[in-house]
Amino acid sequence: MLEQLLIFTRGGLILWTCRELGNALKGSPIDALIRSCLLEERSADAAYQYDALGASYTLKWTFHNELGLVFVAVYQRMLHLLYVDELLAMVKREFVEIYNPKRMIYTDFDDTFRQLLKESEARAEEMKKVKQIEVPIKRQGQNVSQKAGTMGKGGKSSSRSQSKNGADDEDGRISSIKPLSNGNANGESKKHENGDVEKTTETAFDVNKLQKLRSKAGKKNETSKAPKEEQGKKKLKKNRVWDDKPQEVKLDFTDPVKEKGEENVAALGDQGKSMMDKDEYESSESEIEEEEDAKGRTDSAPKKKGWFSSIFQSVSGNSILERSDLEPALKALKDRLMTKNVAEEIAEKLCESVAASLEGKKLGSFTRVSSTVQTAMEEALLRILTPQRSVDILRDVHAAKEQGKPYVIVFVGVNGVxxxxxxxxxxYWLLHHDLSVMMAACDTFRSGAVEQLRTHARRLQIPIFEKGYEKDPAMVAKEAIQEANRNKVDVVLVDTAGRMQDNEPLMRALSKLINVNTPNLVLFVGEALVGNDAVDQLTKFDQKLADLSTSSNARLIDGILLTKFDTIDDKVGAALSMVYISGSPVMFVGCGQSYTDLKKLNVKSIVKTLLK
Known part of the structure; x- marks a missing residue:
């Protein structure tokens, strides 16, 4: 049974809801749908599953983009209602006819909806009956064919089985011919105009053999030509250039090792200011070059056409956009996103979401379909990459400091990221904001992990808590947090062992560490190089943490730290894929080898790079 059906505007104003459909909804499934699907550009999904407060609902929806209306149906997940999609389409068609932007109440629509619901339920019942009748008929047909086959094999049940190649019909003509078997390759039949079939003994020509012979002959010709071509070409010896000047290249970029007795191993002032403290929307080099080109270009100089403009023609006259109009632009846009390292599945979902938001809209005069699609995609990407919730680490650290507790950040990820x-x-960034930091060496699995973290701690002149190897990481982290609480340390950074997402024992140890210590922030560290692999890693990390959690509210990944971002050029699609699949924001971007090479994600620059 249908639980609820609502009609509201994209601004959030509820125009109509059916009050006669069962009990009140448990929880807030409509709010969850808006947050998780409509605002996150997942409107192209077939349905949304809601689980909260002991309730399990399935939500389906449709849009009227020209009027900005949303139609949502809610029903119990255990019920597979076949008529919901058809009902939503009929409700949309009928409601649009009476819709007036100045009206707020539509009580007169109750009778219309009641009638539409009865028609949909009656049609669904008829479809069920038809299916129930069709299944026995198909089974009977299969049994009849099987019986006929067995009777034919016996050779005595019918007159048709007595002939090998066919059976005599009522008028004496051959009505069916069996296919040639492997042992009888010389049989061939010809059909005359009067319907008689004449059997001949001409041998059938095998086309596959001809193709094999041609392919073999082509390979032989290529192999025979190759040595002749190589003999005709003479290899020229390159002149060697001798340079007596010694190359003055510094190969060792590490700092000189100082003795244990010396103080100030690495002063913080040597590195400079962290990139995290710079403006997030600072113009990149590519944007500056584009601005300079735009200033230097005169009005008489022709502008370069983009990849969208060269493909599509302009559409004018306030025409209504249909799916067929959008498909060429969306296909080109999907290909463009995939070349930027966006996962194919996510690129397809994004294009479907854009199509759902544009279908049915009127296109303005002298407006291209391509520019309309690109603008819609740009807005969608901005909404996805912009964090939906405010995550200010410095503010949260000071809030925890006022409560007398250390702020705990756990770093998780696969090996070698x-x-x-x-x-x-x-x-280093936290130290520049006058916060005390302590490292916790909880990677007790990999050899050299504790020594590596100890080196960083010595260079940054901060304390490190370590217990060696082959210890329980959850207990090491717990003792480190207790030590930080005693010493009034502001932030504890927990380093964990790198593990593949399919390694069950290590994932179970990570889940235990998070459940026991309840950190304030769980950061997934992923490479920007791997592209689609990062989506699989992030998805399985989240899934494992949810499955192995001992509490009802499983603690999942809160944010993403992308490393090696300076090595990918314009292949920035991994950031979009990871944010889309998890809903977690990219909080840090690693872009170099020094301590200062950590910055925020420039959302506008990423969107421009994806669409250029």
Whole structure:
């Protein structure tokens, strides 16, 4: 049974709801749908599953983009209602006819909806009956065909089985011919105009053999030509250039090792200010070059056409956009996103979401379909990459400090992504904001992990809590937090062992560490290089943490730290893929080897790079 059906505007104004459909909804499924699907550009999904407060609902929806209306149906997940999609389409069609932007109440629509619901339920019942009748008929047909086959094999049940190649019909003509078997390859039949079939003994020509012979002959010709071509070409010896001048290249960029007795191993002032403290929307080099080109270009100089403009023609005259109009632009846009390292599944979902938001809208005069699609995609990408919730680490650290507790950040991820190095970068950034930091060496699995973290701590002149190897990481982190609480340390940075997302024992140890210590922030450290692999890693980390959690409210990943961002050029799609699949924001971006090379994600620059 349908639980609820609502009609509201994109601004959030509820125009109509059916009060006669069962009990009140448990929880807030409509709010969850708006947050998780409509605002996150997942409106192209077939349905949304809501689980909260002991209630399990399935939500389906449709839009009227020209009027800005949303139609949502809610029903119990255990019920598979086949008529919901058809009902929503009929409700949309009928409601649009009476819709007036100045009206707020539509009580007269109750009778219309009641009638539409009865028609949909009756049609669904008829479809069920038809399916129930069709299944026995199909089974009977299969049994009849099986019986006929067995009777034919016996050779005595019917007159048709007596002939090998066919059976005599009532008028004496051959009505069916069996296919040639492997042992009888010379049989061939010809059909005359009067319907008679004549059997001939000409051998059928095998086309596959001809293709094999041609392919073999082509390979032989290529192999025979190759040595002749190589003999015709003479290899020229390059002249060697002798340079007597010694190359003055500094190969060792590490700092000189100082003796244990000396103080101030690495002064913080040597590194400079962290990139995190710079403006997030600072213009990149590519944007500056574009602005200079725009200033230097005269009005008489022709402008360069973009990849969208060269493909599509302008559409004018206030025409209504249909799916067929959008498909060429969306296909080109999907290909463009995939070349930027966006996962194929996510690129397809984004294009479907944009199509759902544009279908049915009127296109203004002298407006291109391509520019309309690109603008809609740009707005969608901005909404996805912009964090939906405010995550201010410095503010949260000061709030925890006022409560007398240390702020705990846990770094998780797969092997070799740079967790320890970027943990040191975060520590360096926090030290520049006059906060006391302590490192916790909870990677008790990999050899050399404790020594690596100890080196960073010595260079940054901050304390480190360590217990060696082959210890329980959850207990090491717990003791480190207790030590920080005694010493009034503001932030504890917990380093964990790198583990693959399919490693069950290590994932169970990580889940225990998070459940026991309840950190304030769980950061997933991923490489910007791996592209689609990062989506799989992040999804399985979240899934494992949810499955292995001992509490009802499982603690999942809160944010993302992308490393090696300076090595990917314009292949920035991994950031979009990871944010889309998890809903967690990219909080840090690693872009170098020094402690200062940590910055915020420039959302506008990422969107421009994805669409250029």
């Amino acid at each position: 740079g967790k320890s190095t970027n943990l040191a970068k975060v520590a």
